Amino acid sequence: MVKFLLFCILLVLCWPLALAALVLYPFVWLVLLPFRVVGIAVGGVLELVKAIILLPARMLRAI
Secondary structure: OHHHHHHHHHHHHOHHHHHHHHHHHHHHHHHHHHHHHHHHHHHHHHHHHHHHHHHHHHHHHHO
16 A cells, blocks of 8 residues: 555656656566575575474474
């Protein structure tokens, strides 16, 4: 809702910039999509390393 209100304010203040932002937003989203996928993969790898490092402590705690 906040983004929509900001867009409406931008539309009133500078409508060419608002229309350009509306047209360019899908292209920017497509360009940034690979970075999100890499971020998810790196997060998964870090969680795996954390689980491997903490495994001995969890095994000792379970005893």
